[in-house]
Amino acid sequence: MKRPLSAANASTKLSTRRGFLLKSMAVGAALPISALAPTQAAHAIGESFPDWMKTPGQAVNEYGSVARYEKHITRVKAQDTAQTQLFSVWHSPIQNQPSIITPNGLHFTVSHNGVPNIDPEQHFLKIHGLVDKPIKIDMNTLQRYPMVSPIHFLECAGNSASNAVSLSALDLSVQALTGQVSGAQYTGVPLKYLLKEAGVKTAGKWVIAEGADGGSHARSIPLSKLLDDAFIALYQNGERLRPEQGYPMRLLIPGWEGNANVKWLHRLEVTDKPAYTKDESGLYSDILASGKIKRFSFHMDVKSVITQPSGKMQLPAQKGFYEISGLAWSGYGKIKQVEVSIDEGKNWSIATLHGPVLSKSLTRFSIPWQWDGKERVILSRATDELGHVQPTRRQWREQYASYSFNHFNAIQAWAVNSQGTVENYYV
Amino acid sequence: MCNAIEGEMHNFQSNLLKHLKAISTAYVVLFIIGSVSLPAHSQDLDINLAQPLLKSEIHDIDITIFPDGKNLPVGQGSVIEGQLLYKNQCQMCHGENGIEGPAARLAGTDGWFSFSDPLRILRIEKYPVLLISVGSLWPYATSIFDYIRRAMPHYAPKSLSDNDSYALTAYILNLNDIVNDTYILDKDTILTIEMPAQKRSELDVQ
Numbered sequence: 001m002k003r004p005l006s007a008a009n010a011s012t013k014l015s016t017r018r019g020f021l022l023k024s025m026a027v028g029a030a031l032p033i034s035a036l037a038p039t040q041a042a043h044a045i046g047e048s049f050p051d052w053m054k055t056p057g058q059a060v061n062e063y064g065s066v067a068r069y070e071k072h073i074t075r076v077k078a079q080d081t082a083q084t085q086l087f088s089v090w091h092s093p094i095q096n097q098p099s100i101i102t103p104n105g106l107h108f109t110v111s112h113n114g115v116p117n118i119d120p121e122q123h124f125l126k127i128h129g130l131v132d133k134p135i136k137i138d139m140n141t142l143q144r145y146p147m148v149s150p151i152h153f154l155e156c157a158g159n160s161a162s163n164a165v166s167l168s169a170l171d172l173s174v175q176a177l178t179g180q181v182s183g184a185q186y187t188g189v190p191l192k193y194l195l196k197e198a199g200v201k202t203a204g205k206w207v208i209a210e211g212a213d214g215g216s217h218a219r220s221i222p223l224s225k226l227l228d229d230a231f232i233a234l235y236q237n238g239e240r241l242r243p244e245q246g247y248p249m250r251l252l253i254p255g256w257e258g259n260a261n262v263k264w265l266h267r268l269e270v271t272d273k274p275a276y277t278k279d280e281s282g283l284y285s286d287i288l289a290s291g292k293i294k295r296f297s298f299h300m301d302v303k304s305v306i307t308q309p310s311g312k313m314q315l316p317a318q319k320g321f322y323e324i325s326g327l328a329w330s331g332y333g334k335i336k337q338v339e340v341s342i343d344e345g346k347n348w349s350i351a352t353l354h355g356p357v358l359s360k361s362l363t364r365f366s367i368p369w370q371w372d373g374k375e376r377v378i379l380s381r382a383t384d385e386l387g388h389v390q391p392t393r394r395q396w397r398e399q400y401a402s403y404s405f406n407h408f409n410a411i412q413a414w415a416v417n418s419q420g421t422v423e424n425y426y427v
Numbered sequence: 428m429c430n431a432i433e434g435e436m437h438n439f440q441s442n443l444l445k446h447l448k449a450i451s452t453a454y455v456v457l458f459i460i461g462s463v464s465l466p467a468h469s470q471d472l473d474i475n476l477a478q479p480l481l482k483s484e485i486h487d488i489d490i491t492i493f494p495d496g497k498n499l500p501v502g503q504g505s506v507i508e509g510q511l512l513y514k515n516q517c518q519m520c521h522g523e524n525g526i527e528g529p530a531a532r533l534a535g536t537d538g539w540f541s542f543s544d545p546l547r548i549l550r551i552e553k554y555p556v557l558l559i560s561v562g563s564l565w566p567y568a569t570s571i572f573d574y575i576r577r578a579m580p581h582y583a584p585k586s587l588s589d590n591d592s593y594a595l596t597a598y599i600l601n602l603n604d605i606v607n608d609t610y611i612l613d614k615d616t617i618l619t620i621e622m623p624a625q626k627r628s629e630l631d632v633q
């Protein structure tokens with residue numbers, strides 16, 4: 001798309017939430033109390049009601065599902081990966097998620113060798129290597145261990161990869177561009193209890209976590225992180241993990257790249273060094289501008305994205321009131337602030353953060369916007385509690401080789417043209 | 428006299444018994460009261476619910492190969508043997524020369540451009556993951572052996588023998604001009620392979 005008109009003359013200040021509320025309250029108070037319409041004695045009252053108020057409703061199903069009118073909101077298969085049925089990448093519809101929790105059926109998912117069908121009765125967690133006492137634990141016994149229930153985001157290291165490497169901004173939806181992120185409440189067993197029971201030897205510094213899938217996906221994780229806040233997740237949003245999310249159990253390493261949160265976990269080997277598994281050798285490394293290869297870059301950096309409005313959307317009216325809203329997260333801690341700009345980053349306003357604002361969790365933000373109908377470029381920029389600020393695309397690009405695509409956390413811009421069409425845009 | 432002493436002794440003993448009883452009852456009472464308050468969550472909890480994992484059970488699943496050669500099995504495979512296996516079981520996904528895709532690129536340099544592959548940009552447009560290759564990014568040959576043996580071919584993981592896995596690793600190294608056409612790879616020679624990416628590695632464990 002063409003560069004939008006300059007926003008120099010237009011007022012760039014966003015209306016405050018308070019101002020908007022006061023205005024709408026005033027309108028409400030001014031409404032006259034209208035007279036009731038007269039009913040006609042000869043007619044049944046049904047005529048003035050819709051069908052669903054004149055027939056008994058349906059029976060309830062054993063396992064509920066979304067309203068029939070919402071069935072079009074689904075995961076979408078990524079188009080930018082050479083996919084086979086086995087190596088598949090599905091994106092979450094985050095444009096339809098005004099919440100820090102992703103419904104389980106819509107959680108993004110990447111499977112490197114299909115989704116295994118694991119019988120929980122035959123599944124054990126095994127811990128061995130540099131331990132005093134190699135152990136195995138069956139699923140029923142694991143349920144007896146102490147459990148925690150934090151809310152966390154998960155994001156694939158390759159989320160937003162096309163914005164990282166494509167020379168021009170591809171006209172795609174936020175789901176297609178940045179849908180490899182989701183949020184959920186997990187319940188599971190902290191690794192510190194399990195590793196303590198096995199008795200880690202002093203030489204133990206790393207743990208090789210392996211899944212029970214066809215490809216035996218494996219990652220080397222520093223022991224210190226596992227003893228800190230990592231846990232074995234058994235439940236997601238109040239029900240057992242879905243198969244795509246690692247049933248019957250997965251590793252949950254808060255704030256670290258999705259690939260390290262090993263699904264279908266069955267084995268933890270304590271070692272003194274990393275194994276340089278497939279994904280820590282190639283696909284999940286970052287190539288720096290210098291040509292050096294950065295490995296084991298686990299943290300997901302501070303990031304935010306406006307989801308309403310966002311790519312491929314058509315604003316319903318050519319001007320007037322909208323609320324700009326989106327999601328922000330950081331693998332280092334809590335989101336401290338999200339700023340929004342409607343003039344390509346010249347001026348910024350502070351958005352409202354909608355609680356709970358939790359560590360290493362999605363955080364929803366919003367800010368009211370009176371659109372004057374002019375072409376606009378809207379952006380959001382997040383800062384976390386450790387002071388990390390989302391970079392611009394150019395700042396991000398300067399650190400990495402032109403073809404490095406992991407850990408892209410740059411500011412996402414959307415261009416809104418005068419027809420109300422919203423498009424991906426680079427600033 | 429003796430009886431008197433015995434009598435005293437008896438008294439003493441029964442008194443002692445009474446005392447002991449009282450003390451032990453107190454302990455029991457204390458114990459019951461003590462157990463009413465529960466311990467806090469801490470790493471010191473004595474959980475001990477797991478079963479022991481036997482040596483034989485570890486042996487069956489201990490498949491991770493480390494860069495220092497730990498867990499490498501005996502066996503060997505040549506580039507020639509690898510070429511034939513590759514043609515039959517790998518080529519349809521990875522391409523004749525390991526660069527055509529659609530699945531991950533096994534040979535060649537990383538990035539957009541390459542003199543030896545003038546069609547690189549067209550391929551990448553279709554399959555962006557082909558920007559990187561095993562030959563250019565992987566720092567250790569042991570990882571290639573490990574991954575092929577556990578995960579490839581994609582439709583039948585864990586179907587290759589140790590010899591097959593050595594042969595296919597040798598062939599991928601040969602596609603990358605790291606070993607010559609007559610090379611034979613085994614648990615010792617694999618440790619002498621120097622992958623070009625090794626000196627590009629920058630560790631970042633935060």
